[in-house]
Amino acid sequence: MAKQERAVRTRRIFLEAAAEVFDEYGYDAASISVILERAQLTRGALYFHFTSKEALAQGVLDEAVTTLGFSPQTYKVQEWIDLALLLAYRLPREPLLSASIRLSVDPKSRSLFSTRWPDWIQLSLDLLATAKERGELQQHADPATIARLLVGAWTGVQLVSSSLPQQPDLVGEVSELFALILPGITVPAVLTKLDISPRRPERLLAEARPEQDSPALHEGSAPRS
Amino acid sequence: MAKQERAVRTRRIFLEAAAEVFDEYGYDAASISVILERAQLTRGALYFHFTSKEALAQGVLDEAVTTLGFSPQTYKVQEWIDLALLLAYRLPREPLLSASIRLSVDPKSRSLFSTRWPDWIQLSLDLLATAKERGELQQHADPATIARLLVGAWTGVQLVSSSLPQQPDLVGEVSELFALILPGITVPAVLTKLDISPRRPERLLAEARPEQDSPALHEGSAPRS
Structure with a gap:
């Protein structure tokens, strides 16, 4: 070596x-x-x-803002969904990711290092703003508000679900969260094309090449079947 | 005394x-x-x-599961919204409430005392199940899933918004969260009658009598103007 x-x-x-x-x-x-x-x-x-x-x-x-498994999609809303589903799939499997949430909700650590939430909000906002420009979102949908609220909602759903006795599967929970929210923000023609299946992130990761982490967000070209 | x-x-x-x-x-x-x-x-x-x-x-x-300000409404969905808005209004003003969130996200304390999230989920579920029976929710809306996800989403929106440099107002954030979610779960005829205004909780509290805390959830009869 x-x-x-x-x-x-x-x-x-x-x-x-x-x-x-x-x-x-x-x-x-x-x-x-x-x-x-x-x-x-x-x-x-x-x-x-x-x-x-x-x-x-x-x-x-x-290490906490990671886009492993992410690849360009026809709809920008789908890319935003993919980010959230991929993280939900990886978090229970990767201590580096769960530790970063732990450090973010810990006020002592937060006061020393701040959190990565603003980076996730910005990443989401970039995708949602493009989605809006392309007509994927409804007129009244505000990309900045949605980006901010979803990073919060995702985090809290993770915290609460991990504390419940029956511990619902995080990817399933995040998928249900999108099922609640998407009808109110995407245009119907796009809504029917989106994939929020809990099995999607595993498939995306299988298709991703290892060197495809963060930089791929804007340059990636992994083939999609 | x-x-x-x-x-x-x-x-x-x-x-x-x-x-x-x-x-x-x-x-x-x-x-x-x-x-x-x-x-x-x-x-x-x-x-x-x-x-x-x-x-x-x-x-x-x-002390953390509290319904001060809550009063019976025409729609059960409105009562569910009121619980969330009232808590969002009171939390930044009452250390007992913010401490209970702090204790719930702290893994050490959580392992000793568990959290009050299951109680909030049950309270929400009772209201949403009745809302569903009364035809206020869409056919596909599952009260248990919505109750669980919204307690998570509310918690995370509080955590993330309190950490952001510009600290968006929590009642405003929770109101925006309902604006995202309600179109996907309530029937249109009810949706138009719901009040998710950020100024609502302050008004509800002004109308509430002091002795109207928790027991009022099922027995309360404070007049509503």
């Missing part, structure tokens, strides 16, 4: 260990020694990549 | 002090001494009412 490749892998191991520990203990109670124990690597290796707990938390949050 | 009246007042002072401290520090970092300092009452008085930090947190959560 090349030196640089090993460094990338080591960095990733620390981020994932830190994410798990932040997720379990919260930011305040998370300690470097527990993170080291989880990562099973040396303190020296850690400090080469991250000089403090703060740097680890920032590293976790930096 | 009668002895019992004084005891009720003292208990309330401790709950509000605890709520402020939980809200600022989180459950783990909150300490009895800071709560005492805030309440400006003696340790003996505290222990007469609450034997531990756990008991204080439980007391705060017990």
